[in-house]
Amino acid sequence: MATTTLIYDGTFEGLLSAVFEVYTHRLQTVNLHAGEWLTSALFEDVIKVVTDETRAARVLKGLKERVSHIGVQRLYAAHLAGMVGEDLNLLGYIRYAFDSPMNIEEDYGNRYVVRVSELVRMVRREKHRMEAFVRFQQLTDGTFYAAIEPDFNVLPLLIRHFKSRYADQKWIIYDIKRKYGLFYDLHDVQFINLDFSDDNKAANVMASFSEEEGIYQQLWKNYFNSVNIASRKNTKLHVRHMPKRYWKHLTEKI
Amino acid sequence: MLIILVFLIGMNEERITEKLNILADAAKYDVSCASSGSKRKNENKGLGNASNGICHSYTEDGRCVSLLKILLTNHCIFDCAYCVSRKNNDIKRAAFTVQEVVDLTINFYRRNYIEGLFLSSGIFKDADYTMERLVRVAKKLRTEHNFNGYIHLKSIPGASDELMNEAGLYADRLSVNLEMPTEAGLKLLAPDKNQQDMIKPMGYLKNAIIKHTEEKKLFKKAPLFAPAGQSTQMIIGATPENDSEVLHSANYFYKNFKLKRVYYSGYVPVLADSRLPALNTAVPMVRENRLYQADWLMRFYGFKVNEIVNTAQPHLDLDIDPKLGWAIRNMQAFPVDVNKADLQMILRVPGIGLLSAQKIVSARRFGKLNWDHMKKMGVSLNRAKYFVTCNSNEFERRDLTGSNIKQFILATSQSKYLKNTQTQLNLF
Numbered sequence: 147m148a149t150t151t152l153i154y155d156g157t158f159e160g161l162l163s164a165v166f167e168v169y170t171h172r173l174q175t176v177n178l179h180a181g182e183w184l185t186s187a188l189f190e191d192v193i194k195v196v197t198d199e200t201r202a203a204r205v206l207k208g209l210k211e212r213v214s215h216i217g218v219q220r221l222y223a224a225h226l227a228g229m230v231g232e233d234l235n236l237l238g239y240i241r242y243a244f245d246s247p248m249n250i251e252e253d254y255g256n257r258y259v260v261r262v263s264e265l266v267r268m269v270r271r272e273k274h275r276m277e278a279f280v281r282f283q284q285l286t287d288g289t290f291y292a293a294i295e296p297d298f299n300v301l302p303l304l305i306r307h308f309k310s311r312y313a314d315q316k317w318i319i320y321d322i323k324r325k326y327g328l329f330y331d332l333h334d335v336q337f338i339n340l341d342f343s344d345d346n347k348a349a350n351v352m353a354s355f356s357e358e359e360g361i362y363q364q365l366w367k368n369y370f371n372s373v374n375i376a377s378r379k380n381t382k383l384h385v386r387h388m389p390k391r392y393w394k395h396l397t398e399k400i
Numbered sequence: 401m402l403i404i405l406v407f408l409i410g411m412n413e414e415r416i417t418e419k420l421n422i423l424a425d426a427a428k429y430d431v432s433c434a435s436s437g438s439k440r441k442n443e444n445k446g447l448g449n450a451s452n453g454i455c456h457s458y459t460e461d462g463r464c465v466s467l468l469k470i471l472l473t474n475h476c477i478f479d480c481a482y483c484v485s486r487k488n489n490d491i492k493r494a495a496f497t498v499q500e501v502v503d504l505t506i507n508f509y510r511r512n513y514i515e516g517l518f519l520s521s522g523i524f525k526d527a528d529y530t531m532e533r534l535v536r537v538a539k540k541l542r543t544e545h546n547f548n549g550y551i552h553l554k555s556i557p558g559a560s561d562e563l564m565n566e567a568g569l570y571a572d573r574l575s576v577n578l579e580m581p582t583e584a585g586l587k588l589l590a591p592d593k594n595q596q597d598m599i600k601p602m603g604y605l606k607n608a609i610i611k612h613t614e615e616k617k618l619f620k621k622a623p624l625f626a627p628a629g630q631s632t633q634m635i636i637g638a639t640p641e642n643d644s645e646v647l648h649s650a651n652y653f654y655k656n657f658k659l660k661r662v663y664y665s666g667y668v669p670v671l672a673d674s675r676l677p678a679l680n681t682a683v684p685m686v687r688e689n690r691l692y693q694a695d696w697l698m699r700f701y702g703f704k705v706n707e708i709v710n711t712a713q714p715h716l717d718l719d720i721d722p723k724l725g726w727a728i729r730n731m732q733a734f735p736v737d738v739n740k741a742d743l744q745m746i747l748r749v750p751g752i753g754l755l756s757a758q759k760i761v762s763a764r765r766f767g768k769l770n771w772d773h774m775k776k777m778g779v780s781l782n783r784a785k786y787f788v789t790c791n792s793n794e795f796e797r798r799d800l801t802g803s804n805i806k807q808f809i810l811a812t813s814q815s816k817y818l819k820n821t822q823t824q825l826n827l828f
């Protein structure tokens with residue numbers, strides 16, 4: 147059977163629109179990629195998915211009848227992470243949910259269900275790591291600033307945790323890899339973009355740390371060193387829990 | 401004016417750093433660091449919450465750093481043989497003020513370094529005097545700083561019921577360290593202490609927690625009282641108790657005092673004393689790990705303490721985990737059919753954890769499970785295959801004895817502990 151390739155814009159609505167295409171055209175074997183629509187790639191079996199809110203909403207409504215509220219959230223989180231090459235598995239999961247007479251969320255015998263649960267686990271782990279590894283630095287105006295570089299796009303998943311925990315301080319968490327951040331102004335969380343393009347500005351951020359900031363960083367490093375028990379040293383375990391790629395934003399490892 | 405101010409901050413910084421080094425160093429041998437189990441919410445837009453236990457960092461020995469774990473002071477009137485802070489040990493002494501501990505906690509917390517505070521102390525003057533200071537720190541954090549992060553206070557043995565009650569109102573968790581698994585062990589190494597002084601506050605707290613929990617059910621507004629419960633710690637390997645004594649003692653305290661956790665701390669030889677293991681004795685890390693595994697089996701896998709250790713089997717195996725050990729001693733209970741057996745029995749299969757056991761029970765409603773399915777659910781087949789059957793024609797047909805299986809598993813598995821000891825040996 148011929149394989150049809152679907153190209154979509156990478157958004158969750160786009161993914162749901164792709165599901166719509168699959169069912170209206172009764173497609174069987176498909177391929178799904180997020181990316182630009184290249185007019186040069188004009189093959190008969192390539193469809194450009196138009197992201198359409200009404201179609202997406204219809205698909206979402208149908209999906210909600212087949213999987214639980216939490217199931218939809220998990221799917222959303224798995225998609226949000228933006229892992230390359232996983233689009234087809236997400237599509238496969240949705241199709242399997244639509245094609246089965248019963249709720250399939252716990253059917254761990256199915257490869258799509260298993261894969262989605264693996265993706266969710268990876269995203270969750272990254273989210274938990276970020277909740278642990280964010281290191282705020284206090285700026286002169288009292289705002290607490292943190293830079294992160296997570297493997298997956300987890301910033302939107304961090305809002306709830308940080309908002310309820312640090313309700314009485316302004317804070318910014320900035321994903322320098324994906325160039326956007328969260329800003330909490332004591333009331334709400336907004337998405338922001340900071341312009342670090344000009345070198346001066348980066349230096350300005352440094353210069354604007356509060357007077358106490360250096361002291362507490364030093365105290366924290368001291369604390370970290372004094373709780374170590376040398377006779378129990380286990381570097382392998384240490385690195386497994388705190389992979390090296392996170393170190394450059396960890397005060398105690400700098 | 402400005403110059404004086406800067407000078408003051410500078411001086412303070414140095415002194416605070418020194419205190420922190422001394423008092424964190426003295427507290428680090430206490431292993432309990434969990435910050436979970438509390439449901440304290442952030443109220444009135446204050447600072448922090450204590451809902452989930454996050455490890456914010458890991459020491460180079462791989463332990464979780466979740467709390468600012470310090471002593472208020474390492475001055476002590478007692479002389480426990482195993483403790484670096486003991487009266488007759490010649491070390492630098494220091495003491496934090498209440499305000500210093502509060503400032504450190506708040507500032508570490510705001511930077512997302514920690515989940516909260518774990519405050520313990522040497523005993524200066526007497527039990528109540530010391531306990532009163534600890535309580536004051538917690539009270540100040542809660543009432544003046546609207547701090548809702550996690551607070552674990554060490555209860556000083558012998559402290560009054562009134563103070564214990566106040567402690568419970570501000571802290572999430574309270575703990576009294578049993579120190580030694582048996583009273584005889586305690587007598588030998590901590591002659592100033594008696595087990596009764598430790599058990600008394602535990603008993604008081606148990607009743608107070610039950611009472612408050614019931615009130616909370618009736619009145620939503622009733623105050624929280626030590627919502628994360630109480631825990632204790634025993635030092636392993638400083639005295640000659642066997643694993644059976646250790647685990648039976650743990651079981652006794654779980655049952656009678658409703659403890660949330662018992663921590664086992666492999667003794668780190670820090671002091672020369674004829675009553676203690678010599679200074680070059682290795683920390684019993686594998687044993688400590690086996691005890692934690694056994695503890696999990698008791699708390700989450702439905703094992704009775706007698707099934708794990710008993711007079712015939714007074715020690716846990718060091719080369720295999722206690723679950724595999726039990727399975728090998730009870731071959732008559734296997735093989736288990738994963739498509740039929742109830743959850744309790746599936747949980748007893750070596751290689752199947754809590755999560756995969758639940759997945760198996762959920763997934764088999766959709767169809768019969770085979771090896772591949774189980775592998776995808778995270779079952780470690782290299783162990784489980786000797787103990788289960790599933791929807792497949794391929795299964796272990798040989799009539800293997802328990803010791804055969806043990807050999808096969810040991811030969812194919814790379815036990816991280818065996819490896820670990822090897823790398824450690826290589827270092828010397």
Ligand code: SF4
Nearest residue numbers: 476478480483486522
């Ligand atoms: S009472 Fe506590 S601090 Fe004092 S010597 Fe004994 S164990 Fe150490």
